[in-house]
Amino acid sequence: MTILNSLFRKRIGFPEHEALSFDKLDDVLEKTAKEIPFENICVLNNTAIEPSKENLTNKILEKYEGGLCYELNPLLYYFLIENNWDASLIRGIIYDGSRQRWNPTGKTHVAILIQNSGQTYLVDTGFGGNLPLIPVPLNEGIVTSSNGQFRVRRVSTEYGDYVFEMKLKHKDKDWRTGYAFDSRQSVADQGELAKIQQIIMEHEASAFNKGPLLTRLTDTGNITLTESSLTEWKDGKVQKLPVTHRDFNKLVQEHFGININ
Template identity: 30%
Template structure:
Protein backbone atom coordinates (compact mmCIF):
# COMPACT_ATOMS: atom_id res chain seq x y z
CA UNK A 1 0.00 0.00 0.00
CA UNK A 2 1.20 3.50 -0.82
CA UNK A 3 0.30 7.10 -0.01
CA UNK A 4 1.51 10.24 -1.75
CA UNK A 5 2.39 11.90 1.57
CA UNK A 6 4.29 8.93 3.04
CA UNK A 7 8.03 9.44 3.39
CA UNK A 8 10.17 6.69 4.87
CA UNK A 9 12.48 9.10 6.69
CA UNK A 10 9.49 10.69 8.44
CA UNK A 11 8.20 7.28 9.47
CA UNK A 12 11.59 6.15 10.78
CA UNK A 13 11.87 9.36 12.80
CA UNK A 14 8.34 8.85 14.17
CA UNK A 15 9.30 5.43 15.57
CA UNK A 16 12.81 6.48 16.67
CA UNK A 17 14.47 4.04 14.26
CA UNK A 18 18.20 4.54 13.80
CA UNK A 19 20.53 2.71 11.46
CA UNK A 20 20.30 1.12 8.05
CA UNK A 21 17.30 -0.75 6.68
CA UNK A 22 17.35 -3.88 4.55
CA UNK A 23 14.96 -6.52 3.31
CA UNK A 24 15.82 -8.98 6.08
CA UNK A 25 14.42 -10.41 9.31
CA UNK A 26 16.60 -8.22 11.53
CA UNK A 27 15.18 -5.05 9.98
CA UNK A 28 11.62 -6.38 10.06
CA UNK A 29 11.97 -7.22 13.75
CA UNK A 30 13.47 -3.86 14.64
CA UNK A 31 10.81 -1.96 12.66
CA UNK A 32 7.98 -3.86 14.30
CA UNK A 33 9.34 -3.43 17.82
CA UNK A 34 10.05 0.26 17.32
CA UNK A 35 6.55 0.90 16.00
CA UNK A 36 4.91 -1.04 18.83
CA UNK A 37 6.79 1.14 21.33
CA UNK A 38 6.11 4.46 19.57
CA UNK A 39 2.66 4.38 17.96
CA UNK A 40 -0.15 3.54 20.38
CA UNK A 41 -2.98 1.18 19.61
CA UNK A 42 -5.94 3.42 20.46
CA UNK A 43 -9.55 4.18 19.61
CA UNK A 44 -10.00 7.82 20.60
CA UNK A 45 -11.48 8.61 17.18
CA UNK A 46 -14.15 5.91 17.53
CA UNK A 47 -14.91 7.06 21.07
CA UNK A 48 -15.44 10.57 19.68
CA UNK A 49 -18.15 9.15 17.42
CA UNK A 50 -16.14 9.16 14.20
CA UNK A 51 -15.26 6.43 11.71
CA UNK A 52 -11.50 6.16 11.05
CA UNK A 53 -10.62 6.92 7.45
CA UNK A 54 -9.33 4.14 5.22
CA UNK A 55 -7.78 6.65 2.81
CA UNK A 56 -4.01 5.98 2.96
CA UNK A 57 -3.09 9.68 2.94
CA UNK A 58 -5.42 10.31 5.90
CA UNK A 59 -3.74 7.53 7.87
CA UNK A 60 -0.31 9.00 7.17
CA UNK A 61 -1.47 12.45 8.25
CA UNK A 62 -3.00 11.10 11.46
CA UNK A 63 -0.10 8.91 12.57
CA UNK A 64 3.00 10.62 11.19
CA UNK A 65 2.08 14.29 11.20
CA UNK A 66 -0.54 14.58 13.94
CA UNK A 67 1.31 11.92 15.94
CA UNK A 68 -1.70 9.91 16.99
CA UNK A 69 -2.19 6.14 16.93
CA UNK A 70 -5.02 3.98 15.69
CA UNK A 71 -6.42 0.48 15.53
CA UNK A 72 -5.46 -2.42 13.28
CA UNK A 73 -6.25 -0.98 9.85
CA UNK A 74 -4.43 2.25 10.61
CA UNK A 75 -1.30 1.00 12.38
CA UNK A 76 -0.87 -2.03 10.14
CA UNK A 77 -1.60 0.24 7.19
CA UNK A 78 1.24 2.61 8.05
CA UNK A 79 3.50 -0.38 8.76
CA UNK A 80 2.75 -1.80 5.31
CA UNK A 81 3.76 1.50 3.69
CA UNK A 82 7.14 1.32 5.40
CA UNK A 83 7.58 -2.30 4.34
CA UNK A 84 6.80 -1.35 0.74
CA UNK A 85 9.28 1.53 0.83
CA UNK A 86 12.04 -0.75 2.10
CA UNK A 87 11.27 -3.49 -0.41
CA UNK A 88 9.60 -6.22 1.65
CA UNK A 89 7.09 -8.62 0.13
CA UNK A 90 3.92 -8.75 2.23
CA UNK A 91 0.14 -9.09 2.16
CA UNK A 92 -2.90 -8.38 4.31
CA UNK A 93 -4.99 -11.23 5.70
CA UNK A 94 -8.26 -11.31 7.61
CA UNK A 95 -8.35 -12.66 11.16
CA UNK A 96 -11.17 -13.72 13.48
CA UNK A 97 -10.88 -12.21 16.99
CA UNK A 98 -11.30 -14.88 19.67
CA UNK A 99 -11.40 -12.60 22.70
CA UNK A 100 -15.20 -12.25 22.55
CA UNK A 101 -17.61 -14.73 24.21
CA UNK A 102 -19.24 -15.61 20.86
CA UNK A 103 -17.87 -16.43 17.41
CA UNK A 104 -17.03 -13.28 15.44
CA UNK A 105 -16.49 -12.47 11.76
CA UNK A 106 -12.98 -11.85 10.45
CA UNK A 107 -12.85 -8.17 11.29
CA UNK A 108 -9.20 -8.01 12.35
CA UNK A 109 -6.47 -7.30 9.80
CA UNK A 110 -2.99 -8.79 10.05
CA UNK A 111 0.17 -8.43 8.00
CA UNK A 112 2.09 -11.42 6.71
CA UNK A 113 5.62 -10.74 5.47
CA UNK A 114 7.79 -13.02 3.34
CA UNK A 115 11.49 -13.06 4.17
CA UNK A 116 13.95 -15.50 2.60
CA UNK A 117 11.18 -17.87 1.55
CA UNK A 118 9.43 -17.93 4.93
CA UNK A 119 6.25 -16.21 6.05
CA UNK A 120 6.06 -14.22 9.29
CA UNK A 121 3.00 -12.96 11.12
CA UNK A 122 3.91 -9.30 11.67
CA UNK A 123 0.90 -7.74 13.38
CA UNK A 124 1.28 -4.31 14.99
CA UNK A 125 -2.44 -3.78 15.46
CA UNK A 126 -4.01 -6.12 17.98
CA UNK A 127 -3.29 -4.38 21.27
CA UNK A 128 -3.50 -6.20 24.60
CA UNK A 129 -1.15 -9.15 24.94
CA UNK A 130 -0.13 -9.11 21.30
CA UNK A 131 3.02 -10.19 19.47
CA UNK A 132 6.22 -8.34 20.27
CA UNK A 133 8.08 -9.36 17.09
CA UNK A 134 7.48 -11.23 13.83
CA UNK A 135 6.49 -14.87 14.34
CA UNK A 136 7.16 -17.47 11.69
CA UNK A 137 3.92 -19.08 10.56
CA UNK A 138 4.58 -22.63 11.67
CA UNK A 139 3.00 -24.57 14.51
CA UNK A 140 4.78 -24.20 17.82
CA UNK A 141 5.65 -21.86 20.67
CA UNK A 142 7.99 -18.89 20.83
CA UNK A 143 9.18 -16.57 23.58
CA UNK A 144 9.46 -12.89 22.69
CA UNK A 145 11.06 -10.68 25.34
CA UNK A 146 9.60 -12.84 28.10
CA UNK A 147 6.13 -13.24 26.56
CA UNK A 148 5.11 -16.67 25.28
CA UNK A 149 3.01 -17.19 22.14
CA UNK A 150 1.70 -20.26 20.34
CA UNK A 151 0.51 -21.00 16.82
CA UNK A 152 -1.59 -24.10 16.21
CA UNK A 153 -3.65 -25.41 13.31
CA UNK A 154 -7.36 -25.58 14.07
CA UNK A 155 -9.92 -26.50 11.40
CA UNK A 156 -7.64 -25.48 8.55
CA UNK A 157 -6.53 -22.15 10.00
CA UNK A 158 -3.81 -20.91 12.30
CA UNK A 159 -4.78 -19.79 15.80
CA UNK A 160 -2.54 -17.41 17.74
CA UNK A 161 -2.59 -17.71 21.53
CA UNK A 162 -0.74 -15.87 24.30
CA UNK A 163 0.19 -17.15 27.74
CA UNK A 164 -1.37 -14.63 30.13
CA UNK A 165 -0.89 -15.20 33.86
CA UNK A 166 -0.13 -18.89 33.21
CA UNK A 167 -3.28 -19.43 31.12
CA UNK A 168 -3.29 -19.80 27.32
CA UNK A 169 -5.68 -17.28 25.78
CA UNK A 170 -6.66 -17.47 22.13
CA UNK A 171 -6.24 -14.10 20.41
CA UNK A 172 -7.36 -14.72 16.83
CA UNK A 173 -7.48 -17.20 13.98
CA UNK A 174 -6.37 -16.54 10.40
CA UNK A 175 -5.56 -18.18 7.10
CA UNK A 176 -2.60 -17.25 4.92
CA UNK A 177 -4.86 -15.91 2.18
CA UNK A 178 -4.07 -12.47 0.72
CA UNK A 179 -6.80 -9.83 0.88
CA UNK A 180 -6.96 -6.38 -0.66
CA UNK A 181 -7.05 -3.21 1.42
CA UNK A 182 -10.55 -2.31 0.20
CA UNK A 183 -11.91 -5.59 1.57
CA UNK A 184 -11.51 -4.28 5.12
CA UNK A 185 -13.75 -1.23 4.62
CA UNK A 186 -16.85 -2.97 5.95
CA UNK A 187 -14.93 -4.40 8.91
CA UNK A 188 -13.69 -0.90 9.73
CA UNK A 189 -17.25 0.44 9.67
CA UNK A 190 -18.45 -2.47 11.80
CA UNK A 191 -15.75 -2.01 14.45
CA UNK A 192 -16.32 1.74 14.60
CA UNK A 193 -20.12 1.67 14.87
CA UNK A 194 -21.50 -1.65 16.14
CA UNK A 195 -22.52 -1.52 19.82
CA UNK A 196 -21.09 -4.99 20.50
CA UNK A 197 -17.47 -4.21 19.57
CA UNK A 198 -14.91 -3.39 22.22
CA UNK A 199 -14.01 -0.22 20.32
CA UNK A 200 -17.43 1.35 20.87
CA UNK A 201 -17.76 -0.03 24.39
CA UNK A 202 -14.37 0.83 25.90
CA UNK A 203 -11.82 3.62 25.74
CA UNK A 204 -8.53 1.93 24.84
CA UNK A 205 -4.87 2.87 24.63
CA UNK A 206 -2.10 0.28 24.55
CA UNK A 207 1.61 0.52 23.88
CA UNK A 208 4.51 -1.82 24.40
CA UNK A 209 7.69 -0.97 26.29
CA UNK A 210 11.08 -2.70 26.06
CA UNK A 211 10.23 -4.83 29.11
CA UNK A 212 6.44 -4.90 29.11
CA UNK A 213 3.40 -2.88 28.07
CA UNK A 214 1.00 -0.14 29.13
CA UNK A 215 -2.72 -0.85 28.90
CA UNK A 216 -5.35 1.82 29.56
CA UNK A 217 -8.99 0.69 29.51
CA UNK A 218 -11.42 3.39 30.60
CA UNK A 219 -10.15 4.45 34.04
CA UNK A 220 -7.98 1.40 34.71
CA UNK A 221 -4.27 1.56 33.94
CA UNK A 222 -2.11 -1.57 33.85
CA UNK A 223 1.66 -1.17 33.84
CA UNK A 224 3.45 -4.45 33.16
CA UNK A 225 7.22 -4.71 33.52
CA UNK A 226 9.02 -8.06 33.27
CA UNK A 227 5.81 -9.90 34.09
CA UNK A 228 4.99 -7.80 37.15
CA UNK A 229 1.57 -6.15 36.96
CA UNK A 230 0.78 -2.82 38.60
CA UNK A 231 -2.89 -1.87 38.36
CA UNK A 232 -4.43 1.46 39.35
CA UNK A 233 -7.55 3.60 38.93
CA UNK A 234 -6.72 6.80 37.04
CA UNK A 235 -8.23 9.80 35.35
CA UNK A 236 -8.51 8.62 31.74
CA UNK A 237 -7.65 11.91 30.03
CA UNK A 238 -4.65 12.52 32.26
CA UNK A 239 -3.32 8.97 31.83
CA UNK A 240 -3.85 9.18 28.07
CA UNK A 241 -1.66 12.27 27.92
CA UNK A 242 0.97 11.12 30.43
CA UNK A 243 1.52 7.57 29.19
CA UNK A 244 0.59 7.78 25.49
CA UNK A 245 1.11 11.42 24.56
CA UNK A 246 -2.47 11.79 23.33
CA UNK A 247 -5.09 14.46 23.89
CA UNK A 248 -8.77 13.57 24.07
CA UNK A 249 -10.76 14.28 20.92
CA UNK A 250 -13.99 16.24 21.16
CA UNK A 251 -17.22 14.43 20.34
Protein backbone atom coordinates (compact mmCIF):
# COMPACT_ATOMS: atom_id res chain seq x y z
CA MET A 1 0.00 0.00 0.00
CA THR A 2 1.34 3.43 -0.95
CA ILE A 3 1.93 6.23 1.56
CA LEU A 4 -0.90 8.32 0.09
CA ASN A 5 -3.33 5.41 0.23
CA SER A 6 -2.46 4.63 3.83
CA LEU A 7 -2.49 8.26 5.01
CA PHE A 8 -5.77 9.05 3.24
CA ARG A 9 -7.48 6.12 4.94
CA LYS A 10 -6.04 7.20 8.28
CA ARG A 11 -7.13 10.81 7.81
CA ILE A 12 -10.78 9.97 7.11
CA GLY A 13 -11.02 6.89 9.32
CA PHE A 14 -11.49 4.28 6.58
CA PRO A 15 -10.10 0.80 7.38
CA GLU A 16 -6.59 0.37 6.00
CA HIS A 17 -7.09 -3.06 4.46
CA GLU A 18 -10.70 -2.76 3.28
CA ALA A 19 -11.26 -2.95 -0.47
CA LEU A 20 -12.67 0.24 -2.01
CA SER A 21 -15.72 -1.14 -3.81
CA PHE A 22 -18.40 1.02 -5.42
CA ASP A 23 -20.69 0.38 -2.47
CA LYS A 24 -18.05 1.88 -0.17
CA LEU A 25 -17.66 5.16 -2.08
CA ASP A 26 -20.60 6.78 -0.26
CA ASP A 27 -18.87 6.11 3.06
CA VAL A 28 -15.54 7.45 1.78
CA LEU A 29 -17.13 10.63 0.42
CA GLU A 30 -19.06 11.33 3.62
CA LYS A 31 -16.03 10.72 5.83
CA THR A 32 -13.89 12.94 3.60
CA ALA A 33 -16.42 15.77 3.74
CA LYS A 34 -16.51 15.62 7.54
CA GLU A 35 -12.78 15.23 8.18
CA ILE A 36 -11.12 17.38 5.49
CA PRO A 37 -12.32 21.00 5.43
CA PHE A 38 -12.84 23.13 2.36
CA GLU A 39 -10.70 26.19 3.12
CA ASN A 40 -8.60 28.95 1.56
CA ILE A 41 -6.08 29.86 4.28
CA CYS A 42 -3.04 29.28 2.05
CA VAL A 43 -4.51 31.40 -0.72
CA LEU A 44 -5.00 34.33 1.64
CA ASN A 45 -1.57 33.90 3.21
CA ASN A 46 0.01 33.60 -0.24
CA THR A 47 1.68 30.38 0.88
CA ALA A 48 0.06 28.06 -1.67
CA ILE A 49 2.45 25.70 -3.46
CA GLU A 50 2.04 23.77 -6.69
CA PRO A 51 -0.73 21.15 -6.24
CA SER A 52 1.41 18.12 -7.03
CA LYS A 53 0.69 14.66 -5.62
CA GLU A 54 3.54 14.98 -3.14
CA ASN A 55 2.59 18.49 -2.00
CA LEU A 56 -1.07 17.58 -1.55
CA THR A 57 -0.12 14.51 0.48
CA ASN A 58 2.04 16.67 2.73
CA LYS A 59 -0.46 19.52 3.12
CA ILE A 60 -3.66 17.57 3.64
CA LEU A 61 -2.64 14.15 4.90
CA GLU A 62 0.48 14.92 6.92
CA LYS A 63 -0.17 18.48 8.13
CA TYR A 64 -3.93 17.84 8.46
CA GLU A 65 -4.94 20.98 6.57
CA GLY A 66 -7.78 21.29 4.06
CA GLY A 67 -7.92 22.92 0.66
CA LEU A 68 -9.96 24.07 -2.31
CA CYS A 69 -11.36 22.02 -5.19
CA TYR A 70 -8.10 21.91 -7.16
CA GLU A 71 -6.47 20.33 -4.09
CA LEU A 72 -9.22 18.19 -2.56
CA ASN A 73 -10.45 16.48 -5.71
CA PRO A 74 -6.99 15.73 -7.15
CA LEU A 75 -6.03 14.14 -3.82
CA LEU A 76 -9.19 12.03 -3.91
CA TYR A 77 -8.45 11.21 -7.55
CA TYR A 78 -4.99 9.90 -6.63
CA PHE A 79 -6.57 7.83 -3.85
CA LEU A 80 -9.09 6.34 -6.29
CA ILE A 81 -6.39 5.56 -8.86
CA GLU A 82 -4.30 3.80 -6.23
CA ASN A 83 -7.34 1.69 -5.39
CA ASN A 84 -7.68 0.57 -9.03
CA TRP A 85 -10.49 2.89 -10.08
CA ASP A 86 -10.91 4.18 -13.64
CA ALA A 87 -11.00 7.91 -12.86
CA SER A 88 -10.23 11.23 -14.50
CA LEU A 89 -10.13 14.87 -13.42
CA ILE A 90 -12.35 17.35 -15.24
CA ARG A 91 -12.86 21.12 -15.12
CA GLY A 92 -16.13 22.98 -14.65
CA ILE A 93 -17.44 26.52 -14.35
CA ILE A 94 -19.48 27.53 -11.31
CA TYR A 95 -22.88 29.12 -11.83
CA ASP A 96 -23.48 32.24 -9.73
CA GLY A 97 -27.20 32.07 -8.96
CA SER A 98 -27.32 35.42 -7.19
CA ARG A 99 -26.07 37.20 -10.33
CA GLN A 100 -27.59 34.74 -12.81
CA ARG A 101 -24.30 34.22 -14.65
CA TRP A 102 -21.37 31.87 -15.04
CA ASN A 103 -18.40 32.78 -12.85
CA PRO A 104 -15.96 35.15 -14.61
CA THR A 105 -13.02 33.06 -13.36
CA GLY A 106 -13.95 30.49 -16.00
CA LYS A 107 -13.48 26.75 -15.70
CA THR A 108 -11.70 26.77 -12.36
CA HIS A 109 -13.73 24.08 -10.62
CA VAL A 110 -12.08 20.66 -10.53
CA ALA A 111 -14.10 17.46 -10.09
CA ILE A 112 -13.79 13.73 -10.89
CA LEU A 113 -15.43 11.29 -13.27
CA ILE A 114 -15.32 7.56 -12.53
CA GLN A 115 -16.41 4.52 -14.53
CA ASN A 116 -18.30 1.62 -13.00
CA SER A 117 -20.17 -1.20 -14.75
CA GLY A 118 -20.46 0.75 -17.99
CA GLN A 119 -21.78 3.90 -16.31
CA THR A 120 -20.02 7.24 -15.78
CA TYR A 121 -20.41 9.03 -12.45
CA LEU A 122 -19.50 12.48 -11.18
CA VAL A 123 -17.65 12.50 -7.84
CA ASP A 124 -16.94 15.75 -6.00
CA THR A 125 -15.46 16.46 -2.57
CA GLY A 126 -14.38 20.04 -3.36
CA PHE A 127 -17.62 22.01 -3.64
CA GLY A 128 -17.89 23.47 -0.15
CA GLY A 129 -21.23 22.78 1.52
CA ASN A 130 -22.79 21.61 -1.76
CA LEU A 131 -21.30 18.11 -1.78
CA PRO A 132 -23.46 15.25 -3.07
CA LEU A 133 -21.66 12.75 -0.78
CA ILE A 134 -22.46 10.07 -3.34
CA PRO A 135 -21.48 9.32 -6.95
CA VAL A 136 -23.92 11.05 -9.31
CA PRO A 137 -24.64 9.21 -12.59
CA LEU A 138 -24.42 11.09 -15.89
CA ASN A 139 -27.86 9.85 -16.89
CA GLU A 140 -30.13 12.51 -15.28
CA GLY A 141 -31.06 10.10 -12.49
CA ILE A 142 -31.64 11.71 -9.08
CA VAL A 143 -29.55 10.50 -6.14
CA THR A 144 -30.20 11.33 -2.50
CA SER A 145 -27.79 11.67 0.40
CA SER A 146 -27.88 13.24 3.85
CA ASN A 147 -27.02 16.57 2.16
CA GLY A 148 -29.94 16.63 -0.31
CA GLN A 149 -30.79 15.58 -3.86
CA PHE A 150 -28.43 15.75 -6.82
CA ARG A 151 -28.42 15.05 -10.54
CA VAL A 152 -26.32 15.54 -13.67
CA ARG A 153 -28.21 16.56 -16.80
CA ARG A 154 -26.94 16.47 -20.35
CA VAL A 155 -27.11 20.13 -21.32
CA SER A 156 -25.00 21.68 -24.05
CA THR A 157 -23.35 24.96 -23.03
CA GLU A 158 -20.30 26.81 -24.26
CA TYR A 159 -18.48 25.20 -21.32
CA GLY A 160 -19.30 21.57 -21.92
CA ASP A 161 -21.93 18.88 -22.32
CA TYR A 162 -23.27 18.40 -18.77
CA VAL A 163 -24.65 20.43 -15.86
CA PHE A 164 -24.53 19.42 -12.20
CA GLU A 165 -27.66 20.41 -10.25
CA MET A 166 -28.62 20.21 -6.60
CA LYS A 167 -31.43 20.64 -4.12
CA LEU A 168 -29.78 20.90 -0.71
CA LYS A 169 -31.58 19.53 2.32
CA HIS A 170 -33.27 22.24 4.44
CA LYS A 171 -31.98 24.95 2.06
CA ASP A 172 -33.36 24.58 -1.48
CA LYS A 173 -36.98 24.19 -2.53
CA ASP A 174 -36.14 24.06 -6.22
CA TRP A 175 -33.31 22.65 -8.29
CA ARG A 176 -30.41 25.02 -8.87
CA THR A 177 -27.35 24.83 -11.08
CA GLY A 178 -24.00 24.11 -9.44
CA TYR A 179 -21.69 24.04 -12.42
CA ALA A 180 -21.27 23.03 -16.05
CA PHE A 181 -18.49 20.71 -17.20
CA ASP A 182 -17.15 18.90 -20.25
CA SER A 183 -17.03 15.13 -19.83
CA ARG A 184 -14.88 14.81 -22.98
CA GLN A 185 -11.93 16.87 -21.74
CA SER A 186 -9.77 15.72 -18.85
CA VAL A 187 -7.24 17.76 -16.88
CA ALA A 188 -3.95 17.13 -18.66
CA ASP A 189 -1.44 17.37 -15.82
CA GLN A 190 -0.54 19.12 -12.56
CA GLY A 191 0.58 22.15 -14.58
CA GLU A 192 -3.06 22.69 -15.51
CA LEU A 193 -4.00 22.51 -11.83
CA ALA A 194 -1.31 25.08 -11.08
CA LYS A 195 -2.85 27.45 -13.64
CA ILE A 196 -6.24 27.04 -11.96
CA GLN A 197 -4.65 27.81 -8.61
CA GLN A 198 -3.07 30.95 -10.03
CA ILE A 199 -6.44 32.19 -11.32
CA ILE A 200 -8.06 31.54 -7.94
CA MET A 201 -5.27 33.43 -6.18
CA GLU A 202 -5.11 36.41 -8.54
CA HIS A 203 -8.39 36.93 -10.43
CA GLU A 204 -10.43 39.92 -9.30
CA ALA A 205 -13.64 37.87 -9.49
CA SER A 206 -12.30 35.01 -7.36
CA ALA A 207 -14.33 34.47 -4.21
CA PHE A 208 -11.36 32.88 -2.45
CA ASN A 209 -8.81 35.72 -2.39
CA LYS A 210 -11.04 38.19 -0.54
CA GLY A 211 -11.41 36.75 2.95
CA PRO A 212 -11.21 33.46 4.89
CA LEU A 213 -13.74 30.72 4.26
CA LEU A 214 -13.73 27.35 5.98
CA THR A 215 -16.52 24.79 5.85
CA ARG A 216 -17.05 21.10 6.45
CA LEU A 217 -19.94 18.75 6.93
CA THR A 218 -20.90 17.45 10.38
CA ASP A 219 -23.04 14.58 11.63
CA THR A 220 -26.04 16.93 11.86
CA GLY A 221 -25.43 19.43 9.06
CA ASN A 222 -22.47 21.67 8.37
CA ILE A 223 -20.37 24.45 9.85
CA THR A 224 -18.92 27.50 8.09
CA LEU A 225 -16.46 30.07 9.39
CA THR A 226 -15.64 33.47 7.89
CA GLU A 227 -13.77 36.42 9.38
CA SER A 228 -17.04 37.83 10.70
CA SER A 229 -19.31 34.87 11.53
CA LEU A 230 -19.60 31.22 12.53
CA THR A 231 -22.65 29.56 10.98
CA GLU A 232 -23.76 26.09 12.03
CA TRP A 233 -26.62 24.04 10.62
CA LYS A 234 -27.96 21.35 12.99
CA ASP A 235 -30.88 19.18 11.90
CA GLY A 236 -32.27 21.90 9.67
CA LYS A 237 -31.90 24.73 12.16
CA VAL A 238 -29.27 27.42 11.68
CA GLN A 239 -27.34 29.40 14.26
CA LYS A 240 -25.11 32.31 13.25
CA LEU A 241 -22.72 33.86 15.72
CA PRO A 242 -20.47 36.93 15.30
CA VAL A 243 -16.71 36.36 15.21
CA THR A 244 -14.02 38.76 16.36
CA HIS A 245 -10.50 38.94 14.97
CA ARG A 246 -9.19 37.78 18.34
CA ASP A 247 -11.34 34.63 18.30
CA PHE A 248 -10.79 33.64 14.67
CA ASN A 249 -7.62 31.54 14.97
CA LYS A 250 -9.00 29.71 17.99
CA LEU A 251 -12.19 28.83 16.11
CA VAL A 252 -10.18 27.57 13.12
CA GLN A 253 -8.33 25.21 15.44
CA GLU A 254 -11.41 24.18 17.41
CA HIS A 255 -13.76 23.44 14.53
CA PHE A 256 -11.41 22.60 11.64
CA GLY A 257 -8.27 21.30 13.33
CA ILE A 258 -5.96 23.78 11.56
CA ASN A 259 -3.32 25.74 13.43
CA ILE A 260 -2.65 29.03 11.65
CA ASN A 261 -0.75 30.81 14.40
